[in-house]
Amino acid sequence: xxxxxxxxxxxxxxxxxxxxxxxxxxxxxxxxxxxxxxxxxxxxxxxxxxxxxxxxxxxxxxxxxxxxxxxxxxxxxxxxxxxxxxxxxxxxxxxxxxxxxxxxxxxxxxxxxxxxxxxxxxxxxxxxxxxxxxxxxxxxxxxxxxxxxxxxxxxxxxxxxxxxxxxxxxxxxxxxxxxxxxxxxxxxxxxxxxxxxxxxxxxxxxxxxxxxxxxxxxxxxxxxxxxxxxxxxxxxxxxxxxxxxxxxxxxxxxxxxxxxxxxxxxxxxxxxxxxxxxxxxxxxxxxxxxxxxxxxxxxxxxxxxxxxxxxxxxxxxxxxxxxxxxxxxxxxxxxxxxxxxxxxxxxxxxxxxxxxxxxxxxxxxxxxxx
Numbered sequence: 001x002x003x004x005x006x007x008x009x010x011x012x013x014x015x016x017x018x019x020x021x022x023x024x025x026x027x028x029x030x031x032x033x034x035x036x037x038x039x040x041x042x043x044x045x046x047x048x049x050x051x052x053x054x055x056x057x058x059x060x061x062x063x064x065x066x067x068x069x070x071x072x073x074x075x076x077x078x079x080x081x082x083x084x085x086x087x088x089x090x091x092x093x094x095x096x097x098x099x100x101x102x103x104x105x106x107x108x109x110x111x112x113x114x115x116x117x118x119x120x121x122x123x124x125x126x127x128x129x130x131x132x133x134x135x136x137x138x139x140x141x142x143x144x145x146x147x148x149x150x151x152x153x154x155x156x157x158x159x160x161x162x163x164x165x166x167x168x169x170x171x172x173x174x175x176x177x178x179x180x181x182x183x184x185x186x187x188x189x190x191x192x193x194x195x196x197x198x199x200x201x202x203x204x205x206x207x208x209x210x211x212x213x214x215x216x217x218x219x220x221x222x223x224x225x226x227x228x229x230x231x232x233x234x235x236x237x238x239x240x241x242x243x244x245x246x247x248x249x250x251x252x253x254x255x256x257x258x259x260x261x262x263x264x265x266x267x268x269x270x271x272x273x274x275x276x277x278x279x280x281x282x283x284x285x286x287x288x289x290x291x292x293x294x295x296x297x298x299x300x301x302x303x304x305x306x307x308x309x310x311x312x313x314x315x316x317x318x319x320x321x322x323x324x325x326x327x328x329x330x331x332x333x334x335x336x337x338x339x340x341x342x343x344x345x346x347x348x349x350x351x352x353x354x355x356x357x358x359x360x361x362x363x364x365x366x367x368x369x370x
Contacts, residue, residue, distance in 0.1 A: 001348050001352060003166050003168075004042060004045065004141050004166070004168065007139055007165050010051065010107075011051070011107055013054060013105065013136065014051040014053055014054065014137060015054045015133065015136055015141070015162065016042065016046070016054065016141045016143055017057070017144045017147075018143055019057060019143075019144040019147050019327060019328075020035060020075045021057065021058055021059050021146075021147070022075065024060070028074060029074060030078055031311075032310070034310050034314060034319075034325075035327050036075065036078050038169050038327050039143055041168040041169065042143045043079075043110065047108050050107040051107070053105075053110040053111070054136050054137055055087075055111065056133065057112075057113075057115070057116065058115055058152075059071075059072055059075065060117070062118055067118060070115050070117070072089060072112055072113075072115050073089055075112065079112065085110070087112050088101065088111050089111075089114065090111055090113045090114055093114050094119070094129070094133065094136075098113065098136070113136075116152075116154050121153060122152050122154060123150075123153075125151050125153045125156060125157050126153055126157070127157060130157025131161055133158050134157075137162055139162060139164075140162040141165055141167045142167065142343055143166065143168070144343070145332075146330075146332075147328070148328075148331055148342065149331040149339070149342065150343070156342045156343060160346075164346075169327070173324075173328065173332070174335075176326070177336060180207065180271055181336065184210055184268075184269040185301060187267045187268060188210060189211065189215065189267045189269070190271050190272075191214075191291065192204060192214060193217035193272075194217065194220060194274035194275075195219040195220050197227065198227070201229060203336055204232075206336065206337045207271065207337075208231065208232060208233040208236045214233075214236055214238065215238045215260050215264075217275075218243045218249040221240050222249070224239075238260070240252050240256040240260075242255045244284065244287070250277050250283075251276065251277030251278065252276050252277060261290070261291070264294050264298065267298055268300055270302040271303050271305070272302070272304045272309060273304075273329065275288045279312040280312075285312065285316075289316060292312075292316070292318050295322075296318060303324045304326065305325075305326040306328075307329060308329075309325070310325050
């Protein structure tokens, strides 16, 4: 699988798939620019190499009632500030006016295409739409790991028409997550917050083959009990003992906090997917905060995944103290569950030897309730 270093980019129109799907407030202002900041190394490298950089991304789930809400205009502003360089915004991601702006780019300039999901053909992986996008570049770079578990036109369609490679962020994401798929240092502890246990079951079953303990937050633990989930390695699954407040369980309680700290003691590897409570409210961030600080103090190889966890760690100044925080929640879980990510498959990742890369596309069985 080629990286951006392996292909000539000077003077080329380089089409880069980024993930600028950032959280917005009611006014449309960006709440957390983490994903934008993580994309900068690839963009800066291309600009320094004299590329004509064409950036594309989706944002949210646009509907016909208020499409302007999901315009990338705020992303353009943030990019310009972070790059300390003006980035223009095209009126669309395809079409004559956009093509004109692309072909007028000079070396070392960047243009951001408007939201890909303004066209239903993006999610449908429409080949004609992918070909339109590809016509805007000489080379394609996928730097959107967090969207690479989707078979969308800008992820898997464009590469059919252009020489393709991955960017620095994609390379970093894969390298850090591969640590857990190869030979993680033990004790290896996994923390799983959030909910939707059925969606995370294949991940939990796969990761528990290597993990010493898998610690479950209250919501996902309650779902697992209610739905009578049959875990592949139940002896490694650690359920919470209490919640805060006891009746609503918006956070783990003191007994669970103590139990989880015991399991984390001396951990050499930690993967954490999703916070354990309503961390956007300070009152219910305590459990996650205590565990996060313990992980940092342990000096474990620690990787966090998902937007909510990233925002929480950033708010408390802990994001940079983790070994890596992934931009992708669903993508990182799918990767660690050994599911084939379409965006990696088309780039030849699974044709290479990455140390026992067999795919496990089906999750463990879920017991039906009586």
